[in-house]
Amino acid sequence: MKTDSIFYRLFQTFPSAFFELINLQASEANAYNFASVELKQTAFRIDGVFLPVADTSSQPIYFVEVQFQKDNEFYARLFSEIFLYLRLYAPTTDWRAVVIFPRRSLEPTQVQPYRVLLESQLVTRLYLNELGEVTEYSLGVGIIKLVVVNKKQTPILVKSLITKTRSEVSDKALQKKVLDLIETIVVYKLPRISRQELIKMFGLGDFDIKTTRLYEELKQETTLELVMRLLPRRIGNLSPQLSERISQLSIEQLENLAEALLDFSTEGDLVVWLQDNLTQT
Template sequence: MKTDTIFYRLFQSFSEFFFELINQSSEQANAYQFSSVEVKQLAFRIDGVFLPKTEAQPIYFLEVQFQKDHNFYGRFFGEIFLYLSQTSLESDWRGVIIYPNYQVESSKIERYQELLNPRRVQRIYLNQLENRPPISIGLAIVELIIVQETQVFEIATPLIAEIRQQIIDEKQQQDLLELLETILIYKLPRANYKEIEAMFSLSDLKQTKVYQEALEEGIKEGIKEGEILTKLASIPRMLKLGLSIEIIAASLDLPLETVQQEVNKNQ
């Protein structure tokens, strides 16, 4: 599972979840811009950096580490200090490392003890999130990444309902549901896709103009309603794979105009 990509997407769209994760006010997100940063000279890449809009706030360096790596801390602090030597920002800094559990963390930390002071670097162990009541939507999504496969449906089903009830903004709601669907596909590689699809209500999609037109065209061609829904729902995922609109239309056997309308709706 490409956890660094999942976390990048999550924090890029919903920066407030990061600040909830480190026990800060979610309103802090308004003071930051999130991005991935490549450090020149040695081609270091930091998973995520929250750059403050004012120098009164610290810079947050984020790394997601799901595999044991005895050289991790050397590389982590090397990236940070090289970046600090190149930036014009005068802000203080904090480090945040996300681990699935204690077992993944390297035991070779003697030379980094002073830097691993909790006020300087915060280490998050996702398997401990359940000890933080009440849990928010953001933290529940993060927790879903590391739960056992047998628990996925138990956690995801009420979470989908909660997102639909609590997230008023339609685009934000759709972004969250798409991210959640991506996590489920990663977490359940052996599951039938229709099992996952069944968890997501497509009633909103049925109300759109693009669906109505596709349905009308499909009826003429003898295509079933469920097949049309499945095709339209797959367009965002195919776009994220880098496929062109023309290839998507040909693969799904849909008119180019229909695919283009669906793309425009999700932009």
């Protein structure tokens, strides 16, 4: 599961949370439309762009990038994307970049070529683990905090956010959308969580885990990561061909493989298992 897709959904649902993060009034969101932008004829995609609506063009464009992995080339890519966007679309307004890290340790350290930009008012760097108490913030910012809070605190925060959702969100369709977003983050953080644990966490006796494509992709990715982490410990490094075959397995097959691999001792055991199980499908 990519964290940028979580934040895309989050800022679509709570655009005001973005402006709260950068210490602006939540009402600023009313002057913007939020979208993900793919730059034409390139492999670049900007995680999110807050574009001023037509009658408030004096407002700056906000480029949003979410970075949850160590990447020494991150700033090179970020500023390449921004300046390519400016060249392709030729906006006439000012711009700002907002970079969201879970913590400072993931920020690149070799930033000398970009220091002038980074130390200017053009760039804001946010570290989510340095946010204050969730009770000080809105529901949207609280959900952002959920992404980085430790696993022990997750159930407590989830219950607080659910209570807040039910008390503050009167529209039933939006309430369901918010609860689904919270659930997605929980499954992302706790991929091995059971249905019963989710029911207890959400405090709903009739709560059913969603079967949306997003949820299925999330479960498949986390299970695949688990399998690919465990297999080398049992049988050594995998060949690219075997890795490719495993990546094509369904969620159910991956879960079965996660159990079966505990008995593997050689690569041949994996090959036999794949032959048997792929033949049955």
